[in-house]
């Protein structure tokens with residue numbers, strides 16, 4: 001599935017990541033996912049379902065040369081361990097294409113589950129990302145089915161926050177305990 005990606009969506013993606021928080025707007029959610037333009041840049045978000053379950057994803061922009069008419073690929077991975085800064089497993093790849101009429105803005109995006117992924121396409125984390133992606137590209141949005149939280153930073157130690165409660169509080173669980181004692 002493809003999506004016409006306009007400049008105004010990039011504007012919507014200018015979110016202060018240091019603040020952390022919930023994004024409700026469908027276009028802004030998609031814009032956030034693909035907003036990292038610099039090679040090596042990573043961003044993370046957490047999908048919290050209405051049942052309370054959550055999954056954290058990381059999107060990393062790849063380096064290296066790019067073909068004419070193509071943009072940089074983004075590797076999508078999912079948090080599979082306890083360290084929310086490093087314990088991610090590759091899921092699939094987002095491809096992007098330029099409009100070929102001389103415009104330099106991204107015109108379309110497409111996601112494929114990775115053949116090299118050690119996670120099956122029918123796993124919950126893989127299906128959930130595809131579900132999110134299709135809802136965002138179709139413009140239907142998440143509605144009340146799930147919440148989209150972009151990562152925050154702990155106000156005390158500077159570590160990444162990916163749990164919605166911690167993001168909302170602006171402080172991680174370890175630092176919260178230290179503060180209480």
Ligand SMILES: [Zn+2]
Pocket residue numbers: 154155156157158159171172174175
């Ligand atoms: Zn902390």
